[in-house]
Amino acid sequence: MKKQVADEQPQFYTRLPVLRAERGISRKELAELAGVHYQTIGYLERGEYSPSLVLALRIAAALAVPLDAVFSLTPFSSMADQLYNTEGEHR
Amino acid sequence: MNASPTSQQRRAARLDDPSMESLRNPRARRLLAAGLLAVLVAEGVIIGFVALMPIGVFVGGMVVLSIALVFTLGGLKASTRGVEELSPEVLDERQAQIRGLVYAQSYRVLSVVFVITVALMLLAQSPWWAAPMEVMVIIPVISWQLILTIPTFVTALRMKV
Structure with a gap:
């Protein structure tokens, strides 16, 4: 989970690296689906660039998840925590 | 039916050539920028001493420097992927x-x-300042080339590309 930092203030959080790895697609493939340069995906993943709404929507669509599953203004809880808690609820 | 790529698209593809990846780091960019400045300084020196050298030496020197300029500027543009010169469409x-x-x-x-x-x-x-004629040539020639290359220098030295 990465956060974009400008003037010490986090701007947004992203799960892009996790979601991309989960789907087994390369930065270049995702870049082609989103219509950007592959380098831009790297900057997004490292939290060094804030995407426009259109680009964020395109990325979410390419990953077939809602926008708020990829980008958030508040920190994401870790996938492991979420899975563990969910399993705990089902027991 | 796929439309044939425009000249801008071809230029963008050339400047984004993966074989130039070794130039896309701050150190290589600084070296290329220093090389380009050195070429401009050498041009100024050659023009400055034109009266003291045979015309063949002057022309040969300028040809060599022009080739060096093309290679260093081309390398610098490849190192920035040409974002400073390409149109926003690409x-x-x-x-x-x-x-x-x-x-x-x-x-x-x-x-x-x-x-x-x-x-x-x-x-x-x-x-x-009783400047010789050569100085009146050096100042505009070097300034003009410097002005044309400012966006490339700024991109290479100041931007994360």
Whole structure:
């Protein structure tokens, strides 16, 4: 989970690296689906660039998840925590 | 049916050539920028000493320097993927944003270079500095080339591309 930092203030959080790895697609493939340069995906993943709404929507669509599953203004809880808690609820 | 790529698309593909990846790091960019400045200084020196050398040496030197200029400038543009010169149609939103920042910073640098050029030209014509004719050629020739390459310098040295 990465956060974009400008003037010490986090701007947004992203799960892009996790979601991309989960789907087994390369930065270049995702870049082609989103219509950007592959380098831009790297900057997004490292939290060094804030995407426009259109680009964020395109990325979410390419990953077939809602926008708020990829980008958030508040920190994401870790996938492991979420899975563990969910399993705990089902027991 | 796929439309054939435009000249801008072909240029973008050439400047994004993966074989140039070794140039896309801050150290290589600084070296190329220093090399380009060295070529411009060497041009000034050759023009400055034109009266002291045979015409063949001058022409040969200028040809060599022109080739060096093409290679260093080409390398520098490849190192930045040409975001400073390509049209926004072939850039993505991040690259277009960088292009905007480059032009804003280049405008400020260009203003300074322009003022210095005009000041030097006026000074060279003043009675206090009996500047030789060569100086009146060196100042505009070097300034012009410097002004044309300012966006590339700014991109290579100031931007994360």
